[in-house]
Amino acid sequence: MKIGIIGIRGIPNQYGGFEQFVEFVGPALVERGHDVTVYNSSLHPYKESSWKGVNIISKYDPENRIGTAGQFIYDLNCILDARKRDYDVILQLGYTSSSIWSSLFPKKAVLVTNMDGLEWKRSKYSPRVQQFLLKAERWAAMKSDKLIADSIGIQEYLRSKYNKDAAFIAYGASLFTETDATAPSKYNLSNYGYNLLIARMEPENNIETVLKGYRHSSIDEPLVLIGNHTNKFGSYLKSTYETERIRFLGPVYDFGLLNNLRHFSHLYFHGHSVGGTNPSLLEAMASQSLIVAHDNIFNKSVLGSDAFYFSTPEQITVHLNRRIDKTAYSAYIRNNNNKIAEHYSWKHITDLLENYLTQALYEPNN
Numbered sequence: 001m002k003i004g005i006i007g008i009r010g011i012p013n014q015y016g017g018f019e020q021f022v023e024f025v026g027p028a029l030v031e032r033g034h035d036v037t038v039y040n041s042s043l044h045p046y047k048e049s050s051w052k053g054v055n056i057i058s059k060y061d062p063e064n065r066i067g068t069a070g071q072f073i074y075d076l077n078c079i080l081d082a083r084k085r086d087y088d089v090i091l092q093l094g095y096t097s098s099s100i101w102s103s104l105f106p107k108k109a110v111l112v113t114n115m116d117g118l119e120w121k122r123s124k125y126s127p128r129v130q131q132f133l134l135k136a137e138r139w140a141a142m143k144s145d146k147l148i149a150d151s152i153g154i155q156e157y158l159r160s161k162y163n164k165d166a167a168f169i170a171y172g173a174s175l176f177t178e179t180d181a182t183a184p185s186k187y188n189l190s191n192y193g194y195n196l197l198i199a200r201m202e203p204e205n206n207i208e209t210v211l212k213g214y215r216h217s218s219i220d221e222p223l224v225l226i227g228n229h230t231n232k233f234g235s236y237l238k239s240t241y242e243t244e245r246i247r248f249l250g251p252v253y254d255f256g257l258l259n260n261l262r263h264f265s266h267l268y269f270h271g272h273s274v275g276g277t278n279p280s281l282l283e284a285m286a287s288q289s290l291i292v293a294h295d296n297i298f299n300k301s302v303l304g305s306d307a308f309y310f311s312t313p314e315q316i317t318v319h320l321n322r323r324i325d326k327t328a329y330s331a332y333i334r335n336n337n338n339k340i341a342e343h344y345s346w347k348h349i350t351d352l353l354e355n356y357l358t359q360a361l362y363e364p365n366n
Contacts, residue, residue: 001361002035004085004109006078007093010040010058011051017279018093018114021171021349027052028350037085039078057081071097079104089357095140096133102143110360113144115154115166138162146360151277153297167356170302172349173282173340176259183260187249189224192326196265196289198226198258198280199272201234206271206294211241213316219323220245221266226252262287266326267308267319270299277302282344285336290326292319302339306332 005022013019022038029036030053038054040046041061049056059077063070075098082090083106090105092098092113105111115137141147141158147166149155158166184191195214199205207225214223222244228251229238238248252258262268268289272278273296281302284291293299295309308324310316326333342348 001357002086002088003029003037003357004082004087004090005036005038005093006082006090007075007095007098008038010044010046010056011038011054012046014044014046017171018116020279021093024172024346025350025353026054028346029354030054032350032354034354037087039081041074068097072100076101076104082106082109088361091357092140092144095136097136099136099139099143102139110145110357111143112146112148112357112360113140114148114150114169115140115158116150146356148356151298152301156297167352169349169352169356170277170344171279171282172346173279173286173344174346175337175340176263176283176287178256178259179263180256180260181264183257184264186257187224187247187261189222189261189264191264192266194221194265195223195267195269195320196226196261197223197269197271198262198284199270201227201229201231201237203233204272204274206273207237208241209294209310209313210269210271210316211237211246212313213310214246214320215241215243216313217317217320219320222247223269224249224261224265226250226258226261259283259287262289265289267292267324269316270294272299282340285344286340288333288337290324290329290333291336292316303336306335306339 008018008022009015011019011023011026013023026036026038036054038056040056040058042058043061043064059074059081061070061074079101087109090109090111092111094116095113141162141164147158147164148169149158149166150170152168155166155168158164181191197207197210199207201207223246225248229235229248242248262284268284268291270281270284270291270293273294291303291307293303293307293309295311308319
Protein backbone atom coordinates (compact mmCIF):
# COMPACT_ATOMS: atom_id res chain seq x y z
CA MET A 1 0.00 0.00 0.00
CA LYS A 2 0.98 3.57 -0.61
CA ILE A 3 0.03 5.36 2.61
CA GLY A 4 0.04 9.09 3.33
CA ILE A 5 -0.14 10.19 6.97
CA ILE A 6 -1.52 13.65 7.62
CA GLY A 7 -2.60 15.75 10.61
CA ILE A 8 0.55 15.69 12.74
CA ARG A 9 3.40 18.12 13.26
CA GLY A 10 5.96 15.56 12.17
CA ILE A 11 8.41 12.87 13.15
CA PRO A 12 10.62 12.15 14.98
CA ASN A 13 8.25 13.06 17.81
CA GLN A 14 8.69 16.51 19.28
CA TYR A 15 5.06 17.16 20.12
CA GLY A 16 2.55 14.63 21.42
CA GLY A 17 0.50 11.45 21.22
CA PHE A 18 -0.24 11.22 17.50
CA GLU A 19 3.38 11.98 16.65
CA GLN A 20 4.49 9.25 19.05
CA PHE A 21 2.01 6.87 17.41
CA VAL A 22 3.44 7.57 13.93
CA GLU A 23 7.02 7.37 15.21
CA PHE A 24 6.38 3.70 16.03
CA VAL A 25 3.88 2.51 13.40
CA GLY A 26 5.37 4.40 10.43
CA PRO A 27 8.71 2.55 10.33
CA ALA A 28 6.96 -0.72 11.28
CA LEU A 29 4.68 -0.43 8.23
CA VAL A 30 7.72 0.28 6.04
CA GLU A 31 9.38 -2.89 7.34
CA ARG A 32 6.27 -4.79 6.23
CA GLY A 33 6.70 -3.58 2.67
CA HIS A 34 4.44 -0.53 2.56
CA ASP A 35 5.33 2.85 1.06
CA VAL A 36 4.71 5.36 3.89
CA THR A 37 4.86 9.14 3.67
CA VAL A 38 4.48 11.48 6.64
CA TYR A 39 3.85 15.21 6.38
CA ASN A 40 6.05 17.37 8.60
CA SER A 41 5.53 21.00 9.52
CA SER A 42 8.18 23.35 8.16
CA LEU A 43 8.69 24.35 11.81
CA HIS A 44 9.80 20.81 12.72
CA PRO A 45 13.57 20.70 13.38
CA TYR A 46 14.07 17.50 11.35
CA LYS A 47 14.84 18.50 7.77
CA GLU A 48 15.81 15.25 6.03
CA SER A 49 13.65 13.64 3.32
CA SER A 50 13.30 10.31 5.11
CA TRP A 51 13.40 8.87 8.63
CA LYS A 52 13.76 5.15 9.33
CA GLY A 53 12.50 4.39 5.83
CA VAL A 54 9.50 6.72 6.07
CA ASN A 55 9.30 9.42 3.38
CA ILE A 56 9.12 12.92 4.86
CA ILE A 57 7.43 15.82 3.05
CA SER A 58 7.82 19.20 4.73
CA LYS A 59 5.05 21.75 4.07
CA TYR A 60 4.88 25.41 4.95
CA ASP A 61 3.43 26.13 8.41
CA PRO A 62 3.05 29.79 9.47
CA GLU A 63 1.77 29.06 12.98
CA ASN A 64 4.80 30.77 14.52
CA ARG A 65 3.85 33.98 12.69
CA ILE A 66 0.05 34.08 12.77
CA GLY A 67 -0.92 31.71 15.60
CA THR A 68 -3.63 29.04 15.45
CA ALA A 69 -4.76 30.07 11.96
CA GLY A 70 -1.42 28.76 10.74
CA GLN A 71 -2.56 25.21 11.52
CA PHE A 72 -5.36 25.51 8.95
CA ILE A 73 -2.91 26.75 6.32
CA TYR A 74 -0.47 23.95 7.10
CA ASP A 75 -3.22 21.32 6.79
CA LEU A 76 -4.38 22.85 3.50
CA ASN A 77 -0.82 22.71 2.15
CA CYS A 78 -0.55 19.03 3.12
CA ILE A 79 -3.91 18.13 1.53
CA LEU A 80 -3.08 19.96 -1.71
CA ASP A 81 0.21 18.08 -1.91
CA ALA A 82 -1.56 14.78 -1.23
CA ARG A 83 -3.65 15.35 -4.36
CA LYS A 84 -0.48 14.89 -6.43
CA ARG A 85 0.80 11.69 -4.80
CA ASP A 86 -1.51 8.85 -5.86
CA TYR A 87 -1.89 7.45 -2.33
CA ASP A 88 -3.98 4.32 -1.84
CA VAL A 89 -4.89 5.34 1.69
CA ILE A 90 -4.65 8.62 3.58
CA LEU A 91 -4.51 8.19 7.35
CA GLN A 92 -5.73 11.41 8.96
CA LEU A 93 -4.87 11.77 12.64
CA GLY A 94 -7.33 14.14 14.25
CA TYR A 95 -9.63 16.55 12.49
CA THR A 96 -9.41 19.87 14.33
CA SER A 97 -8.03 22.06 11.55
CA SER A 98 -8.22 19.81 8.48
CA SER A 99 -11.95 19.01 8.42
CA ILE A 100 -12.87 22.30 6.74
CA TRP A 101 -10.82 21.15 3.74
CA SER A 102 -12.57 17.76 3.56
CA SER A 103 -13.83 18.32 0.01
CA LEU A 104 -10.24 18.75 -1.21
CA PHE A 105 -8.94 15.32 -0.24
CA PRO A 106 -8.07 13.22 -3.31
CA LYS A 107 -11.10 11.18 -4.38
CA LYS A 108 -9.17 8.06 -5.37
CA ALA A 109 -7.55 7.60 -1.96
CA VAL A 110 -9.45 5.98 0.90
CA LEU A 111 -9.66 8.50 3.77
CA VAL A 112 -9.31 6.87 7.19
CA THR A 113 -9.61 9.26 10.16
CA ASN A 114 -8.55 8.66 13.74
CA MET A 115 -11.12 10.77 15.59
CA ASP A 116 -9.04 11.39 18.72
CA GLY A 117 -10.95 12.48 21.86
CA LEU A 118 -13.90 14.78 22.48
CA GLU A 119 -11.97 17.93 21.59
CA TRP A 120 -15.03 20.18 21.82
CA LYS A 121 -15.34 19.38 25.52
CA ARG A 122 -11.95 20.79 26.41
CA SER A 123 -12.45 23.71 28.76
CA LYS A 124 -9.40 25.59 27.47
CA TYR A 125 -11.45 26.50 24.40
CA SER A 126 -13.95 29.36 24.26
CA PRO A 127 -17.63 28.52 23.61
CA ARG A 128 -17.27 29.67 19.99
CA VAL A 129 -14.26 27.42 19.42
CA GLN A 130 -16.06 24.53 21.12
CA GLN A 131 -18.98 25.00 18.72
CA PHE A 132 -16.61 24.94 15.75
CA LEU A 133 -14.89 21.79 17.03
CA LEU A 134 -18.23 20.02 17.38
CA LYS A 135 -19.02 20.92 13.76
CA ALA A 136 -15.55 19.80 12.69
CA GLU A 137 -16.09 16.50 14.47
CA ARG A 138 -19.30 15.95 12.47
CA TRP A 139 -17.61 16.87 9.17
CA ALA A 140 -14.80 14.43 9.82
CA ALA A 141 -17.11 11.65 10.99
CA MET A 142 -19.45 11.96 8.04
CA LYS A 143 -16.98 12.67 5.23
CA SER A 144 -14.31 10.09 6.03
CA ASP A 145 -14.52 6.69 4.36
CA LYS A 146 -13.49 4.85 7.52
CA LEU A 147 -13.04 5.84 11.17
CA ILE A 148 -10.67 4.80 13.94
CA ALA A 149 -11.44 5.27 17.64
CA ASP A 150 -8.58 5.06 20.11
CA SER A 151 -10.84 3.97 22.96
CA ILE A 152 -13.99 1.92 23.49
CA GLY A 153 -15.67 5.06 24.85
CA ILE A 154 -15.03 7.02 21.65
CA GLN A 155 -16.13 4.04 19.56
CA GLU A 156 -19.46 3.92 21.39
CA TYR A 157 -19.85 7.70 21.17
CA LEU A 158 -19.38 7.72 17.36
CA ARG A 159 -21.87 4.90 16.92
CA SER A 160 -24.44 6.62 19.13
CA LYS A 161 -24.04 10.19 17.84
CA TYR A 162 -23.34 9.65 14.14
CA ASN A 163 -24.41 6.04 13.53
CA LYS A 164 -20.88 5.38 12.27
CA ASP A 165 -18.81 2.31 13.06
CA ALA A 166 -15.16 2.83 13.98
CA ALA A 167 -12.34 0.37 14.45
CA PHE A 168 -10.88 0.35 17.95
CA ILE A 169 -7.15 0.92 17.56
CA ALA A 170 -5.48 2.45 20.59
CA TYR A 171 -2.04 3.90 21.16
CA GLY A 172 0.77 1.54 22.05
CA ALA A 173 3.44 1.33 24.70
CA SER A 174 6.58 -0.67 25.47
CA LEU A 175 7.12 -2.41 28.79
CA PHE A 176 9.67 -0.48 30.82
CA THR A 177 12.47 -2.67 32.18
CA GLU A 178 15.56 -0.44 32.26
CA THR A 179 15.16 0.86 35.79
CA ASP A 180 17.65 3.24 37.38
CA ALA A 181 17.22 3.40 41.14
CA THR A 182 19.15 6.69 41.30
CA ALA A 183 16.64 8.58 39.10
CA PRO A 184 14.36 9.97 41.87
CA SER A 185 17.37 11.32 43.77
CA LYS A 186 17.91 13.83 40.93
CA TYR A 187 14.90 15.64 42.39
CA ASN A 188 15.70 14.90 46.04
CA LEU A 189 13.06 12.16 46.13
CA SER A 190 13.29 8.75 47.76
CA ASN A 191 12.23 5.58 45.96
CA TYR A 192 8.53 4.84 46.54
CA GLY A 193 8.44 7.82 48.90
CA TYR A 194 6.55 10.26 46.65
CA ASN A 195 3.38 10.38 44.58
CA LEU A 196 3.32 11.54 40.98
CA LEU A 197 1.10 13.32 38.47
CA ILE A 198 2.16 13.94 34.85
CA ALA A 199 -0.19 15.99 32.68
CA ARG A 200 -0.78 19.13 30.70
CA MET A 201 -1.99 21.81 33.06
CA GLU A 202 -5.58 21.97 31.82
CA PRO A 203 -8.84 21.90 33.86
CA GLU A 204 -10.19 18.74 32.20
CA ASN A 205 -7.21 16.80 33.55
CA ASN A 206 -8.64 17.16 37.07
CA ILE A 207 -5.36 18.35 38.52
CA GLU A 208 -7.05 20.73 40.95
CA THR A 209 -9.30 17.92 42.18
CA VAL A 210 -6.17 15.95 43.08
CA LEU A 211 -4.49 18.97 44.67
CA LYS A 212 -7.50 19.82 46.83
CA GLY A 213 -7.72 16.24 48.07
CA TYR A 214 -3.98 16.09 48.64
CA ARG A 215 -3.98 19.31 50.65
CA HIS A 216 -6.56 17.92 53.07
CA SER A 217 -4.87 14.54 53.52
CA SER A 218 -2.71 13.65 56.49
CA ILE A 219 0.20 12.03 54.63
CA ASP A 220 3.73 13.42 54.58
CA GLU A 221 4.79 12.07 51.19
CA PRO A 222 5.24 14.80 48.59
CA LEU A 223 3.11 15.02 45.46
CA VAL A 224 5.28 15.76 42.45
CA LEU A 225 3.68 17.37 39.39
CA ILE A 226 5.40 17.21 36.00
CA GLY A 227 4.14 19.41 33.17
CA ASN A 228 4.55 22.90 31.83
CA HIS A 229 2.92 25.23 34.34
CA THR A 230 3.61 28.51 32.54
CA ASN A 231 0.11 28.77 31.00
CA LYS A 232 -2.65 30.64 32.84
CA PHE A 233 -4.15 27.62 34.56
CA GLY A 234 -0.77 26.13 35.44
CA SER A 235 0.37 29.43 36.96
CA TYR A 236 -2.82 29.56 39.02
CA LEU A 237 -2.29 26.01 40.31
CA LYS A 238 1.33 26.65 41.23
CA SER A 239 0.62 29.93 43.03
CA THR A 240 -2.35 28.45 44.90
CA TYR A 241 -1.14 24.99 45.89
CA GLU A 242 2.65 24.80 45.89
CA THR A 243 4.11 23.90 49.28
CA GLU A 244 6.97 21.73 50.50
CA ARG A 245 4.57 18.81 50.17
CA ILE A 246 3.23 19.74 46.70
CA ARG A 247 6.05 20.32 44.22
CA PHE A 248 5.85 21.56 40.63
CA LEU A 249 8.86 20.32 38.65
CA GLY A 250 7.88 21.76 35.29
CA PRO A 251 8.32 19.74 32.09
CA VAL A 252 10.64 16.73 31.85
CA TYR A 253 11.47 15.58 28.31
CA ASP A 254 13.84 12.68 29.04
CA PHE A 255 11.62 9.64 28.35
CA GLY A 256 13.80 7.24 30.34
CA LEU A 257 13.81 9.56 33.33
CA LEU A 258 10.02 9.95 33.15
CA ASN A 259 9.55 6.19 33.13
CA ASN A 260 11.86 5.81 36.12
CA LEU A 261 9.94 8.47 38.02
CA ARG A 262 6.73 6.60 37.23
CA HIS A 263 8.24 3.27 38.25
CA PHE A 264 9.60 4.45 41.60
CA SER A 265 6.52 6.47 42.59
CA HIS A 266 4.19 5.27 45.33
CA LEU A 267 0.88 6.32 43.73
CA TYR A 268 0.45 7.69 40.21
CA PHE A 269 -2.49 10.05 39.63
CA HIS A 270 -4.13 10.13 36.20
CA GLY A 271 -6.90 12.71 35.85
CA HIS A 272 -7.52 12.86 32.09
CA SER A 273 -11.23 12.87 31.35
CA VAL A 274 -12.08 13.94 27.76
CA GLY A 275 -9.59 12.09 25.58
CA GLY A 276 -9.54 8.53 24.40
CA THR A 277 -6.88 6.02 25.41
CA ASN A 278 -4.25 8.35 26.82
CA PRO A 279 -0.59 7.60 25.98
CA SER A 280 0.61 8.72 29.41
CA LEU A 281 -1.77 6.24 31.05
CA LEU A 282 -0.35 3.38 28.99
CA GLU A 283 3.18 4.52 29.85
CA ALA A 284 2.30 4.53 33.56
CA MET A 285 0.94 1.00 33.25
CA ALA A 286 4.04 -0.10 31.35
CA SER A 287 6.26 1.47 34.04
CA GLN A 288 4.66 -0.56 36.85
CA SER A 289 2.87 2.37 38.46
CA LEU A 290 0.08 1.89 40.98
CA ILE A 291 -2.61 4.11 39.48
CA VAL A 292 -5.33 6.32 40.92
CA ALA A 293 -7.41 7.39 37.91
CA HIS A 294 -10.33 9.69 37.27
CA ASP A 295 -13.55 7.69 37.14
CA ASN A 296 -14.66 7.81 33.48
CA ILE A 297 -15.31 5.37 30.65
CA PHE A 298 -12.02 6.14 28.90
CA ASN A 299 -9.84 5.22 31.87
CA LYS A 300 -12.03 2.35 33.05
CA SER A 301 -12.06 0.69 29.64
CA VAL A 302 -8.26 0.42 29.88
CA LEU A 303 -7.66 -0.20 33.58
CA GLY A 304 -10.75 -2.15 34.56
CA SER A 305 -10.52 -3.23 38.19
CA ASP A 306 -6.74 -2.80 38.35
CA ALA A 307 -6.70 0.76 39.69
CA PHE A 308 -8.22 3.05 42.28
CA TYR A 309 -10.67 5.69 41.08
CA PHE A 310 -11.75 9.19 42.07
CA SER A 311 -14.23 11.85 41.05
CA THR A 312 -13.99 14.28 43.96
CA PRO A 313 -11.27 15.77 46.21
CA GLU A 314 -12.77 13.87 49.13
CA GLN A 315 -12.12 10.56 47.38
CA ILE A 316 -8.50 11.56 46.84
CA THR A 317 -8.19 12.31 50.54
CA VAL A 318 -9.70 8.94 51.46
CA HIS A 319 -7.29 7.05 49.19
CA LEU A 320 -4.30 8.88 50.64
CA ASN A 321 -5.33 8.53 54.28
CA ARG A 322 -5.70 4.76 53.80
CA ARG A 323 -1.88 4.58 53.52
CA ILE A 324 -2.07 2.20 50.55
CA ASP A 325 0.86 -0.24 50.42
CA LYS A 326 2.07 -0.56 46.82
CA THR A 327 3.42 -4.06 47.37
CA ALA A 328 0.00 -5.25 48.52
CA TYR A 329 -1.40 -4.43 45.08
CA SER A 330 1.22 -6.17 42.96
CA ALA A 331 -1.63 -7.98 41.15
CA TYR A 332 -2.88 -4.62 39.81
CA ILE A 333 0.59 -3.84 38.49
CA ARG A 334 1.08 -7.31 37.02
CA ASN A 335 -2.35 -7.26 35.33
CA ASN A 336 -1.70 -3.86 33.80
CA ASN A 337 1.67 -5.06 32.52
CA ASN A 338 -0.07 -8.01 30.89
CA LYS A 339 -2.54 -5.65 29.21
CA ILE A 340 0.32 -3.70 27.69
CA ALA A 341 1.98 -6.89 26.43
CA GLU A 342 -1.22 -8.42 25.03
CA HIS A 343 -3.35 -5.48 23.88
CA TYR A 344 -1.18 -2.36 23.64
CA SER A 345 2.20 -3.52 22.37
CA TRP A 346 3.35 -1.60 19.30
CA LYS A 347 3.45 -4.84 17.29
CA HIS A 348 -0.19 -5.56 18.14
CA ILE A 349 -1.24 -1.98 17.34
CA THR A 350 0.63 -2.11 14.02
CA ASP A 351 -1.06 -5.43 13.19
CA LEU A 352 -4.48 -3.90 13.83
CA LEU A 353 -3.71 -0.77 11.81
CA GLU A 354 -2.24 -2.66 8.85
CA ASN A 355 -5.20 -5.03 8.71
CA TYR A 356 -7.72 -2.21 8.93
CA LEU A 357 -6.06 -0.07 6.24
CA THR A 358 -5.87 -3.12 3.96
CA GLN A 359 -9.52 -3.89 4.59
CA ALA A 360 -10.45 -0.25 3.94
CA LEU A 361 -8.61 -0.31 0.62
CA TYR A 362 -10.00 -3.55 -0.74
CA GLU A 363 -13.46 -3.60 0.82
CA PRO A 364 -16.26 -3.16 -1.73
CA ASN A 365 -18.20 0.12 -1.94
CA ASN A 366 -15.21 2.34 -1.16
